[in-house]
Amino acid sequence: xxxxxxxxxxxxxxxxxxxxxxxxxxxxxxxxxxxxxxxxxxxxxxxxxxxxxxxxxxxxxxxxxxxxxxxxxxxxxxxxxxxxxxxxxxxxxxxxxxxxxxxxxxxxxxxxxxxxxxxxxxxxxxxxxxxxxxxxxxxxxxxxxxxxxxxxxxxxxxxxxxxxxxxxxxxxxxxxxxxxxxxxxxxxxxxxxxxxxxxxxxxxxxxxxxxxxxxxxxxxxxxxxxxxxxxxxxxxxxxxxxxxxxxxxxxxxxxxxxxxxxxxxxxx
Amino acid sequence: xxxxxxxxxxxxxxxxxxxxxxxxxxxxxxxxxxxxxxxxxxxxxxxxxxxxxxxxxxxxxxxxxxxxxxxxxxxxxxxxxxxxxxxxxxxxxxxxxxxxxxxxxxxxxxxxxxxxxxxxxxxxxxxxxxxxxxxxxxxxxxxxxxxxxxxxx
Numbered sequence: 135x136x137x138x139x140x141x142x143x144x145x146x147x148x149x150x151x152x153x154x155x156x157x158x159x160x161x162x163x164x165x166x167x168x169x170x171x172x173x174x175x176x177x178x179x180x181x182x183x184x185x186x187x188x189x190x191x192x193x194x195x196x197x198x199x200x201x202x203x204x205x206x207x208x209x210x211x212x213x214x215x216x217x218x219x220x221x222x223x224x225x226x227x228x229x230x231x232x233x234x235x236x237x238x239x240x241x242x243x244x245x246x247x248x249x250x251x252x253x254x255x256x257x258x259x260x261x262x263x264x265x266x267x268x269x270x271x272x273x274x275x276x277x278x279x280x281x282x283x284x285x286x287x288x289x290x291x292x293x294x295x296x297x298x299x300x301x302x303x304x305x306x307x308x309x310x311x312x313x314x315x316x317x318x319x320x321x322x323x324x325x326x327x328x329x330x331x332x333x334x335x336x337x338x339x340x341x342x343x344x345x346x347x348x349x350x351x352x353x354x355x356x357x358x359x360x361x362x363x364x365x366x367x368x369x370x371x372x373x374x375x376x377x378x379x380x381x382x383x384x385x386x387x388x389x390x391x392x393x394x395x396x397x398x399x400x401x402x
Numbered sequence: 403x404x405x406x407x408x409x410x411x412x413x414x415x416x417x418x419x420x421x422x423x424x425x426x427x428x429x430x431x432x433x434x435x436x437x438x439x440x441x442x443x444x445x446x447x448x449x450x451x452x453x454x455x456x457x458x459x460x461x462x463x464x465x466x467x468x469x470x471x472x473x474x475x476x477x478x479x480x481x482x483x484x485x486x487x488x489x490x491x492x493x494x495x496x497x498x499x500x501x502x503x504x505x506x507x508x509x510x511x512x513x514x515x516x517x518x519x520x521x522x523x524x525x526x527x528x529x530x531x532x533x534x535x536x537x538x539x540x541x542x543x544x545x546x547x548x549x550x551x552x553x554x555x
Binding site for chain 2: 148149150151152154155158159164165166167168169170171172174175177178193195199202204
């Protein structure tokens, strides 16, 4: 069985948030404290330990309103082929399911160190003060191993979220992109659909109607670990410079003492 | 053609009443059901649309000194309610007979109890019925808006 994933076609999302509710219902997540944000119709604000799915609302209008559109994006864990969270976890609590390819946090193993929170390029993983562990979308691990689709895909009334084999979804996504380009939607682009692209492709990938950064996603997602060799080099260099500086310092402190000693000898 | 009930407590505005120059259009959201008596008690739905808000254009907001997420008071002859302002370019002022007429959008699902609470929009709307079956027909009406909270806070 190939990797399972989701294709999120934001061009047909209506922003109804049914996916958010279905996610919470299936995964038994508590409601968050109601809070009016004033950010369009988005009162969830961010992915969190209680919100594994989050619909973003982006209002784009030219000054005279001649051009205007309301963009929606149902965001979740991308189940990256090269998962930063997995690499960062010191206790192997984050695993990749061999048969379905989804990235899964084993709650009983997680020690709550939060290294994965910093290692995720998308800001997906969140720490819970209640469980003292981290949480994120599991790609409905229980459902997909029982032959069902994910709860969000099941609930989506426009099939903006589709679940299936990643290979097949990629074909469908490229076809949809070609259709949109044919309709003159030149800004439409696929995000994470290229297996040779950033993070070797995302198992949950998107068709976006504008640049990823418009949707609060990194245009070029990369793992923070990528900078490790460079920063290690700087650390070693800094240590060497400090050591040398210390040696030089001791030498100059030793010099007057020797001079004093010589003066004492003279006095004798 | 409408049925009207001109009785105490159900006063109607005059046509183009200068005291109530703003068009108020009420509507529903996908997150709540009708007046919200069922959906406002569900945590998963309450968090998605937590509070009564009204959508106003940046032009009207500038005119009335209202900032995004501020509290506003919306009034008609029949009553006044408090809501949060959602300033958005999706709302646009009309040009009617050379005059600028503002419209505000007012979703309709709140009440004084539940997890998501808010004022009752029906406190604003007068009783008007359709001529055949007398079903309530004040989905769109006129009113006024100002910055601030009820009780002057």
